[in-house]
Amino acid sequence: MRAISPILCGAVLSAMLAFPLAAQDPAAAVPTAAPPVPAAAVDAAPAAPAATGAPVLTREDAEAWLDGFFPYALAAGDVAGAVVVVVKDGQVLLQKGYGYANLAERAPVDPERTLFRPGSVSKLFTWTAVMQLVEQGKLDLDADLNQYLDFPIPARDGKPMTLRQVMTHTTGLEEQIRGLITADPAEITPLGEALKHWVPERIHVPGATPAYSNYATALAGYIVERVSGMPFDDYVERNIFQPLGMASSSFRQPLPPALLARMSNGYARASEAEPKPYEFISLAPAGSLASSGADMARFMIAHLQEGAFGDARILQAETARKMHSTGQASVGPLNRMMLGFYETSVNGHRAISHGGDTQWFHSDLQLFLDDGVGLFVSMNSSGRDGATGNIRYALSRGFADRYFPAAPGAADKGVPAEDATLHAQQIAGTYTSSRRPDSNILSLANLLGPVKVVANEDGTISVTLALGAGGAPKKWREVAPYLWQDTTSSDRLAADVVDGQVTRFSMEPYAPIMVFERLSAWNALAMPLLAASLVVVLLTVLAWPVSALVRRYYGARYRLQGTDARAHRWARIASLLVLLAMGGALGLVVAMLGKLEMTSPGNDGLIVALRLFATVALPLGAAISLWNAFEALRGRRGWLAKAWAVLLALSCLFLLWIGFANHVIGFGANY
Incomplete structure (x- = not known):
């Protein structure tokens, strides 16, 4: 490859x-x-x-x-x-x-x-x-x-x-x-x-x-x-x-x-x-x-x-x-x-x-x-x-x-500046590669590495994937409608347009073997929402020992009682389970892509075990976090605690959706 x-x-x-x-x-x-x-x-x-x-x-x-x-x-x-x-x-x-x-x-x-x-x-x-x-x-x-x-x-x-x-x-x-x-x-x-x-x-x-x-x-x-x-x-x-x-x-x-x-x-x-x-x-x-x-x-x-x-x-x-x-x-x-x-x-x-x-x-x-x-x-x-x-x-x-330079010819006149600006804005957005895993746990990798097209102030565009030898993004200038050329080489980038909307693009040298398809606004937000949800769950887990140590240091008592107290404690346990399940899945995928020996059939047992754990942990975590949010809203917690409980419930629900959509939940080791 x-x-x-x-x-x-x-x-x-x-x-x-x-x-x-x-x-x-x-x-x-x-x-x-x-x-x-x-x-x-x-x-x-x-x-x-x-x-x-x-x-x-x-x-x-x-x-x-x-x-x-x-x-x-x-x-x-x-x-x-x-x-x-x-x-x-x-x-x-x-x-x-x-x-x-x-x-x-x-x-x-x-x-x-x-x-x-x-x-x-x-x-x-x-x-x-x-x-x-x-x-x-x-x-x-x-x-x-x-x-x-x-x-x-x-x-x-x-x-x-x-x-x-x-x-x-x-x-x-x-x-x-x-x-x-x-x-x-x-x-x-x-x-x-x-x-x-x-x-x-x-x-x-x-x-x-x-x-x-x-x-x-x-x-x-x-x-x-x-x-x-x-x-x-x-x-x-x-x-x-x-x-x-x-x-x-x-x-x-x-x-x-x-x-x-x-x-x-x-x-x-x-x-x-x-x-x-x-x-x-x-x-x-x-x-x-x-x-x-x-x-x-x-x-x-x-x-x-x-x-x-x-x-x-x-x-x-x-x-x-x-x-x-x-x-x-x-x-x-x-x-x-x-x-x-x-x-x-x-x-x-x-x-x-x-x-x-x-x-x-x-x-x-x-x-x-x-x-x-x-x-x-x-x-x-x-x-x-x-x-x-x-x-x-x-x-x-x-x-x-x-040894095979281009024959001298007239310089390309490009397109009018106003058209270049419009087309740059049309192609700007978030894309995913056509060469991707889709029906298995490795689809998580699609969330971690979306391809972004950016419209630059000078009318050019840049693609996060396309870097020059110095590590900076290449700049592509439009030379014909929806056809761009790298400003430092003869490589080209082109887009397919349907009803005035750019649906996909590709660029040389990638063009023969893959294209980049536009993500919906919801899917484009998946990565930042995933990161935010994991942060919320992580902070909830960290708050567990920290709050216990603070209460012990100041001699303060735990103020929640009854069902509200049980929901609060179980929400922290659920957060730990959710963090282990989703964090473990993401960590495994990153490790597999970084070290291909980990794609060995010898690791099938690990993948199956992790998916089975996630099948239990993610739905359970979402259910408990919803219960905790319900108890918080009707109980005597302060407004900040109520807001955090709701935020935690939304985060666990989103991670549950990610688990279903990206096949973390399930059984088997095909990928």
Whole structure:
């Protein structure tokens, strides 16, 4: 998954994983070796000067530029090592390692031998496998994919799920992260079993709303298994790795020993120097690949040459062209989702790409189709404060601006100032990502991270999610009706407008895989009301021992009597139960999103227990707080105590509603 997360993304992110259904001979995981890809003969003929005066993409110029970029970027970002590969015109122009694959041993990154985890770049191999079966007539992109499965995927609005929807991330599925990543090989779940455990709900209209889905990608991998009659790992090795000579690549988990010995360590930060365990991914077709930079060069060349690599061919030219150019619109004129690739056209140059992230590895693959150029980078550390995302963006954008700059043209005149001000006010508000959990306890994350659009005084807009490299929100200036452009780049933002109201928007580079949908005024207030309610409950709990100590210190007696006294005492107990239930749920969700190992099935018992506790505590707390408010209003408490009792009752009722609406109340551990 690309470091586009919310949002994951945001992830809510994003941003994977499983073991083959049948045991395999580890030796079979290594395809037969092929001759090395020849380096481009850049000195054989003088390169034609660029019409725009831009530097010509040669090995010498690219190496000098990258040598100036990477050492500082890695050091500033606290990243241990990286591999970068540039291909051009069917040959490797440059492949180079920077930093270290093993900090303790000071082992440098070797682009030929060192393996990295490209995360969701793995999906491109799954999509290639699907398209191989499509061109053989074994799969139909527009058929109900239930005909290829041994368990049902429910229709939405009478519409079945199709492979076209899967490849364009428009299935409508909500986010699913249970078992996303684990460090324990005993927790690897067979692909079919992982998919059948729980089918996420389809929360969007199929074919209309981009919402990136690891589950849907893994579903496509499972279909490849069933239709081909062989485990997914075997299929990819036989039909992609072996023809391309990718002898240093594998989806297998655990990784075969010969490849594991060459695997780069993963790190949180280079300065910490403590290697992290190998990451196992239960939805393997979505992100379990391990590969060298040199092998990724072969894959890029094959796609740039419309499926051909030397004498080998992994796709027919027509199939490759269809895969690269069939677009699913997002919002307005923004870059689209192709069949498996993100469209990332920039400066008038047609480009497609895919990014990928595990916890410790962060990667990006870019193909400039009409220029015959590919760029791949992978880093082995999360780094400091999202550094890897900034490095990838700066690398791809800097590379494009250097070698493929925009042709000179007339400056965009924009829109009249009064229209820009009106449209900025129309788009301002609170939004949520289409890529989100909705029917399970992780929907609490939607409350914690809403996306806000702000209208600035100068007529521009800012989005809380879209930050520049310095950490400040980007500014977007309107260049056409409801189309904005980043003031420091060519990235665009567009909105859908219905009856004069902005209903959703997206922005590049997010546009191919997610949109942002406007929240109602009530839902936009949910987060501040949640915070306020928790503060009221917390203060009530804290007042319990504090008031007791104050009375003891001054020798004052407890003045309430009878039913009023009982209601008051029980309200404090109820507040403690409510605080433990809702605070525990929020704390668990934050911890799970911050440390993906906590999404392991091993934590199912904890989630079930917490939800059962909340099922008792939240309704009980609301009932007792209402009783307490009733007794306070008819009793002899002072006006401040009466007001607090009513405020506490309203807070507990709101937290009860949050518990129901966000599935804290209930049973089970599907998410």
